[in-house]
Amino acid sequence: MSSYAELIIGPEDFNNQNIAQAAITLESSFEILLTGTVFNSRREAVEGAVVIITAASPWGEKDLGYVITNQFGEFAIVAEKDSEIDYRFDIYEPVLTS
Numbered sequence: 072m073s074s075y076a077e078l079i080i081g082p083e084d085f086n087n088q089n090i091a092q093a094a095i096t097l098e099s100s101f102e103i104l105l106t107g108t109v110f111n112s113r114r115e116a117v118e119g120a121v122v123i124i125t126a127a128s129p130w131g132e133k134d135l136g137y138v139i140t141n142q143f144g145e146f147a148i149v150a151e152k153d154s155e156i157d158y159r160f161d162i163y164e165p166v167l168t169s
Contacts, residue, residue: 106147109140109162116144119165124148127157 109120117140124135135158138146150158 101152102149103152104147105150105158106145107160109144109146116140116142117165118142118144120144120146121163121166122146123161123163124150125159125161126150127159128153128155132159 105124107122109117109122111117120140121137122140123137126133126135135148135150138148140146150156
């Protein structure tokens, strides 16, 4: 992968909404690496959060799978690059075990 772009979406970007939108332009490639970091409202990294990734296109939606954040709240997944696909991240709190 020869290009890199970074987007940081903080709690203030959601402004009491469930959706934040942004555009990133990358060089031509068939795959992209989607990465992110999950923070709580105190801006602390959240370890063990579940991030479900869905590809949405004019032809419907397809679940790509899920990842679990590491100790720094980070996650990554490789996805198909397509100008007609929007990627949705549904983030869930860590599962606590007793």
